[in-house]
Amino acid sequence: xxxxxxxxxxxxxxxxxxxxxxxxxxxxMITARLPESADGQFEYRIKNLNEQHxxxxxxxxxxxx
Numbered sequence: 001x002x003x004x005x006x007x008x009x010x011x012x013x014x015x016x017x018x019x020x021x022x023x024x025x026x027x028x029m030i031t032a033r034l035p036e037s038a039d040g041q042f043e044y045r046i047k048n049l050n051e052q053h054x055x056x057x058x059x060x061x062x063x064x065x
Contacts (some may be wrong), residue, residue, distance in 0.1 A: 004033045004042050005059055012062045014046060014055070024048050027065075028055075 006012060010030045016023055031054055032045035042059045 002036060002040065002042070004044075006030050006033070006044060006062060006064060008033060011065050012046065013065070014048075014057055015061055015063065017058070017061055023055075024050055026050065028057075028062075 008030050011027045012030060013026075014023060014028045026048060028046040028048050030044050031047050034043040034045065034056070036042050037058075044057055044059065044062065045054045046057050046062070047054045
């Protein structure tokens with residue numbers, strides 16, 4: 001059984017798979033861990049402190065500090 005790689009409150013950097021996406025650089029905080037998707041990847045809710053909204057990111061798009 002797989003397990004999440006990141007924990008809630010952890011600071012990560014976000015590297016989206018889709019280039020050209022309007023994503024602020026810098027650090028993001030994990031705000032929630034989401035269930036495993038159909039392709040076997042975990043997803044997370046993340047928040048950049050310079051934005052008001054949260055984003056959803058796949059585990060492969062995140063790098064821990």
